[in-house]
Amino acid sequence: MADPMRIRAALAGDETTVRVLMSHVMEPGTRRDAAGALIPAHFIKDVEATHNGKVVLQSQFTGSVAQNPFLSFKFKGAAKGDKIVVKWVDTKGDTRSDEATVS
Amino acid sequence: MADPMRIRAALAGDETTVRVLMSHVMEPGTRRDAAGALIPAHFIKDVEATHNGKVVLQSQFTGSVAQNPFLSFKFKGAAKGDKIVVKWVDTKGDTRSDEATVS
Numbered sequence: 001m002a003d004p005m006r007i008r009a010a011l012a013g014d015e016t017t018v019r020v021l022m023s024h025v026m027e028p029g030t031r032r033d034a035a036g037a038l039i040p041a042h043f044i045k046d047v048e049a050t051h052n053g054k055v056v057l058q059s060q061f062t063g064s065v066a067q068n069p070f071l072s073f074k075f076k077g078a079a080k081g082d083k084i085v086v087k088w089v090d091t092k093g094d095t096r097s098d099e100a101t102v103s
Numbered sequence: 104m105a106d107p108m109r110i111r112a113a114l115a116g117d118e119t120t121v122r123v124l125m126s127h128v129m130e131p132g133t134r135r136d137a138a139g140a141l142i143p144a145h146f147i148k149d150v151e152a153t154h155n156g157k158v159v160l161q162s163q164f165t166g167s168v169a170q171n172p173f174l175s176f177k178f179k180g181a182a183k184g185d186k187i188v189v190k191w192v193d194t195k196g197d198t199r200s201d202e203a204t205v206s
Binding site: 014015016017026028051054055056057058059060061062064065066067069070071072073074075076077 | 117118119120129131154157158159160161162163164165167168169170172173174175176177178179180
């Protein structure tokens with residue numbers, strides 16, 4: 001299984017800024033190895049963020065997204081102590097879910 | 104039409120960080136006015152970012168995303184001078200497309 005995501009969720013005023021750093025090779029599937037063979041694609045496709053179980057953001061990545069993807073966004077309606085869960089699924093069907101508490 | 108997005112795309116090493124600040128009311132559709140009537144939903148649903156015409160990120164927002172949404176992400180494969188285009192569509196079918204140059 002991939003390494004955990006690093007997730008920060010910080011409330012300021014009525015907006016919560018979520019910063020997510022994912023750990024993933026993000027191999028685009030278009031690169032070749034030293035022998036000239038294509039390196040198979042292996043990248044995060046779908047990312048979903050929930051706040052207390054309610055979806056606040058969904059995102060689709062392509063093979064162009066950088067290794068160890070970074071994603072940041074803001075949403076409204078959270079309070080300190082609320083739970084933020086981020087989940088991703090990659091092209092091999094691997095998945096990872098991690099959480100953070102709004103602070 | 105909505106105000107333009109503010110888009111920054113900065114290359115560092117082989118990664119380009121894109122920061123997008125959208126101008127939108129992001130009315131969730133669950134709030135009531137002073138008379139108790141529901142205020143109709145009006146929020147950005149879909150966001151797409153392209154690099155030289157190739158999609159690098161797609162995102163779906165919900166009514167929970169904050170007013171004047173902020174979104175940031177990184178991708179690989181860009182060079183200085185390349186064009187980044189960000190486009191959104193909202194729940195009323197309004198759309199806006201803006202661009203930035205990688206610097």
